[in-house]
Amino acid sequence: MTQDQLTAFAAETVTITQRALPDPLRTLACAVPVQYETAPDADTLAEGLPEDILGLFSGDPHGSSLAHDQPQPPQIILYLENLWDYAEADRRIFRKEVRVTYLHELGHYFGWDEDELAARGLD
Secondary structure, eight states: OOHHHHHHHHHHHHHHHHHTSOHHHHHHHHTSOEEEESSOOHHHHHTTOOTTOOEEEESOOTTOOOSSSSOOOOEEEEEHHHHHHHTTTOHHHHHHHHHHHHHHHHHHHTTOOHHHHHHTTOO
16 A cells, blocks of 8 residues: 555545544544654654654643643654554555554543543543
8 A cells, every 4th residue: 555545545544533523532632633644754863763663642631731832733643654564454454454553652641641541541
């Protein structure tokens, strides 16, 4: 599958996922941009993240105090080739994993830590 096809398929999955959220969460979720990248870049890997990372939330969580003088706006990044590899090129599994990864990263935006995400089945 091409990068453009993976992007379109993932974006459609994110939109469907957002529409299924309760109104207050949907409003917050739709305000966080989602970037679709092939794979993590060198800067991301230099931070110690694994090459096969599926997604990443960056920025300050919703409702938190700004962590620095020039904060990055919040965003979610989905790494499409890693998701496609994880799904073993199966569209159904890819869609499911895009959904779970998106919700996991959205949970970080809501301020949930790894334990809270795991308790919600988003690990």
